[in-house]
Amino acid sequence: MASGTYHDLLHNPNSLLSMSHQFKYEQSSYQRPTNKMALKLNNANNHNLKNISVTLPANCLSVITGVSGSGKSSLLFGEIATSGLKDSEKIQWLKKFEDIVMISQKRPSRNKRSVIATYMDAFDDIRSLFAKEAKRKNLDFSPSDFSFNSGNGRCPNCLGLGMIESNQLFFENMELPCPICHGNRYKDEVLEVKIDNHSIADVLNFSILEAIEFFEKNRLTTTPLTLLTKTNLDYISLGQTTDTLSGGEMQRLSLASVIAKQKGNKHLFIMDEPTTGMHKIDVYHFMELIQNLVDKGNTFFFIEHNLDVIRQADYIVELGSNGGEQGGNIVFSGDITDFIQADTKTSIYL
Numbered sequence: 001m002a003s004g005t006y007h008d009l010l011h012n013p014n015s016l017l018s019m020s021h022q023f024k025y026e027q028s029s030y031q032r033p034t035n036k037m038a039l040k041l042n043n044a045n046n047h048n049l050k051n052i053s054v055t056l057p058a059n060c061l062s063v064i065t066g067v068s069g070s071g072k073s074s075l076l077f078g079e080i081a082t083s084g085l086k087d088s089e090k091i092q093w094l095k096k097f098e099d100i101v102m103i104s105q106k107r108p109s110r111n112k113r114s115v116i117a118t119y120m121d122a123f124d125d126i127r128s129l130f131a132k133e134a135k136r137k138n139l140d141f142s143p144s145d146f147s148f149n150s151g152n153g154r155c156p157n158c159l160g161l162g163m164i165e166s167n168q169l170f171f172e173n174m175e176l177p178c179p180i181c182h183g184n185r186y187k188d189e190v191l192e193v194k195i196d197n198h199s200i201a202d203v204l205n206f207s208i209l210e211a212i213e214f215f216e217k218n219r220l221t222t223t224p225l226t227l228l229t230k231t232n233l234d235y236i237s238l239g240q241t242t243d244t245l246s247g248g249e250m251q252r253l254s255l256a257s258v259i260a261k262q263k264g265n266k267h268l269f270i271m272d273e274p275t276t277g278m279h280k281i282d283v284y285h286f287m288e289l290i291q292n293l294v295d296k297g298n299t300f301f302f303i304e305h306n307l308d309v310i311r312q313a314d315y316i317v318e319l320g321s322n323g324g325e326q327g328g329n330i331v332f333s334g335d336i337t338d339f340i341q342a343d344t345k346t347s348i349y350l
């Protein structure tokens with residue numbers, strides 16, 4: 001879109017960098033009240049934590065920040081998430097949450113059969129739509145014939161994977177497109193069933209934006225796909241396998257899937273650096289979604305270094321002052337307005 005020096009890009013209207021500067025893609029905290037507490041934790045001593053006490057507010061976005069190795073994960077995942085919302089000697093839950101939704105950056109298992117459409121529970125609708133179309137044309141196909149994971153419609157050579165592994169004696173195995181279905185995953189007769197001139201393989205190749213258009217035209221529910229646009233995943237395709245996503249993409253996919261399935265708005269979401277790898281403009285849109293969920297009554301605890309996110313949190317806990325044994329202390333804990341005035345390793349950049 002643009003190339004050149006930093007100065008060139010700032011003055012190039014095609015550059016996202018210039019756009020992000022021009023429109024100042026920055027949100028500030030809505031300054032929600034932080035006096036309603038979610039939990040009180042005492043004597044936290046997991047790993048390097050120095051018997052610290054922390055309170056975190058409910059119905060707010062709280063960010064745990066601090067230098068690498070300062071104890072953020074040990075606190076949020078090791079002490080708070082593992083308590084499973086149960087009171088103990090250490091932790092007292094002051095708000096009744098429906099559940100803890102924990103979303104970390106762990107990579108998904110190497111499951112070649114999980115694709116975006118199956119992960120977001122959108123594939124059943126697609127299969128039923130194609131089965132209906134087949135029936136209209138008096139073809140003997142059921143929804144299961146349009147599955148690439150089982151049934152009779154999938155390619156018998158690659159069993160619906162669309163690729164085969166070639167075993168190399170002295171090298172790592174290589175993945176090659178299946179020579180029978182050419183990567184399409186299905187038997188030819190299944191691919192002959194078309195809707196608006198698109199086979200089911202074409203639909204799996206749609207980007208999320210194209211898929212939303214197709215879904216709307218065919219009156220399928222677009223809610224799960226719309227959530228993918230809100231989590232900045234609209235560029236991926238419906239058929240992309242989840243094992244190929246980056247850690248940040250996988251975390252955003254999990255968030256979208258969880259929101260699509262959740263009922264009610266009394267959830268506690270715990271996320272580990274959710275904006276990793278996102279452009280400033282993507283962060284802007286992602287945070288709109290998060291703020292909206294907080295406004296509805298949900299509570300978010302993030303581990304985060306991104307200043308654009310910290311700036312619009314309601315409550316901050318900074319751990320430090322360094323990593324390892326020299327960390328594990330609370331350097332700051334309080335509202336964002338006070339944090340901006342504070343003199344910590346993070347706040348000085350705000």
Ligand SMILES: Nc1ncnc2c1ncn2[C@@H]1O[C@H](COP(=O)(O)OP(=O)(O)OP(=O)(O)O)[C@@H](O)[C@H]1O
Nearest residue numbers: 047048067068069070071072073074075323324325
């Ligand atoms: N299972 C473990 N056993 C022993 N020490 C651990 C273990 N896990 C983490 N630590 C140590 O505890 C300290 C805090 O680690 P933690 O992962 O909580 O830091 P963090 O602030 O989340 O770091 P980062 O930002 O790099 O992810 C580090 O010194 C780390 O090496």
